[in-house]
Amino acid sequence: MEQASLDFNLDVEYNIDTSTNKYLSRLETYGEANYDLIIAIGYMWNDAVLQASDKYPNTKFILVDNELTETKNNVISIIFDVDEAAFPIGFLSAWWADAQGVDTPKTAYVGALEIPQIRQFTEPFNNGVNYYNDKYSKNVNTSGVYAGSFFDEELGKYLCDSLINTGADIIFAVGSETASGALLQAKHNNVWGVGTDVDQYFSFPEVAEIMLTTAIKGLDNSIYDVVKSFTENKFNGGTTYHGKLDNSGVSLAPYHNADLIVADSIKTEVENIKVQIINGNLSSGWPD
Template sequence: MWSWSWSCCWSPTSPGSWRSCRARSAIEGISGNAMFATRNDSKQLKVGFIEKIESLYDSNFAGLLNIVFQTKGAGMKKTILILPVLSLVLLFHASCIREINAPQRTIRVAMLASGTTFDDMAFLQNCKTGLERAKTDFGLECVYDIDTSTARYRERLERFGDRNFDLILAVGYMWNDAVVQAAPQYPGTRFVLVDAGLSEPQANAVSILFDVDEAAYPLGFLSAWWAFHHGDGNPAVGFVGALEIPQIRQFIEPYLNGVDRHNRKYGKHVAHYGDYAGTFVDFDLGGQIADSLISLGADVIFGVGGLTGNGALLKAGERGKQGIGVDVDQTISFPEVSDILLSSAMKGLDHAVYAVVKSHTENNFDGGGVYTGNLANRGVDLAPYHAYQSQIPDSIQTEIETIRAGIMDGSISTGW
């Protein structure tokens, strides 16, 4: 007669675990035929059963079931195959129940930054906004950790790695070394370096970068036009940067190149001045630098760098000058200066953070990869002109759109 021996390898967390219900139904469907199989039709039953089981196999289901037929002899005229089939049916019933009742573990995410507050009305607040939206949509547990210390980056990462957090977002270029060191130490945790590229790609880490020069360049053109038509006899623009680092220079240098484009196109001379504060978090110092630039003749101030940049914009308003915001639409996020902002050079930090966190929840995390936001994918953009919409002629708005299109198709270089 034929006798069966079987083994089952089952994981309730397997991506294919839902298929247990399909397998259960299939086995139940043929159990009636298997109940009373004679020796004459046992071969046919065996082949049919194997074909049925094999039809369930795919890349996620492979290895679920291993059924072995063995020949014991030919002396008996009839074999009743009840117990093995019922055992299989019960097994798959149990696996389905276990799958349905398995509790869903909450994904834990930490966002770490250097500074004094996430609610800075600019860069950090935009990052937080993206994570808060992901928290709502995906039911995450989120922790925000901010510290002014510049010497505890790895220690802070390890604190959350030791607590088995699923995803850690480190905001800012200064986290590079710590992420490179911590990622191999915690292979079960995924890391995101926001607004910088990792010096050494890691299998469980992603970088988020932005081509902010593409937004800053046309705004330099706009600032120069405004300064020439609304300033005194010696028009100029000015910038206040936080630190003289690539992430800040990528705003400022293309912005100044945009000023030069205006001068070449119209045969004008709009000067530019500027300085770096050496910090992201000194509101008063930003104001002091802006004040000195305005005294030199600057008609528009580009404030680049957290609270320092915000201080520069506020001072521009106090002195009756215009400004260009940064990172977000600061007409909305920093209403104290909404009446003096021509526009803002925006990074889609919130969208980028949301997209990367979403990829983690969907198990589609691009470890070792880089997310780059640019004009083409709306990862960077110019904020609306808001109150200045009617004060900027259609011809200038059209020229700015032409510049944007040229940057996207590669015919115009920002110089970065």
């Protein structure tokens, strides 16, 4: 948003308050002040945006990381096709497990809740593992569990430890504090991990040394594109913007500490997979 404010000469105000759930009143503050564009980030804003968009029809709204449950002509939703990143990560993770030289290589995931937003990571991840197996005639196993909570770090640790004790060679951790617990446990067990949303090598330095990569949601790039359309009077209200590989809305983080470990041939194949997904020649398998 900072870059957009500079590029388009915008006056920007922020209301970052994680201590309250007064979503509608926070939107009303800006609606009453006649702000032209209001951005709300997260699925929890859905109902508030629905109400505020009716109350302030001349104000434009962007709902990020959730598709509005009703169509509103002054609202654009931004969602992220994270399956396009999770599939090549599954392929990469299968190679990583296979490269450990164990008899039964295995990838595993810890997901917060068994909901579409989490399954869009985990199921294409599994599909990527299977793609590796098919391509190289391998038999890397994959499994996973859902914790039933976003906010249980200790449960994330417990579930991760259980998966590692049953042979997991790498852990894909998906979903807030529960995922953080899984990555912390992976580090404790000297097992590498994969994160989500933002490059966790930087955002979660406690586990940086075991991060293979991260499935990134490019909030900055996607919000920039939609704000740009607003400044050009091309705001296409009532639609959904998809953050994808081809518009940098999703991506894979650099390999960081693993860069010298990952085989060049696998790096090349990961890039080939991304190109095939962008060109429509390879499907992540999501949705079924």
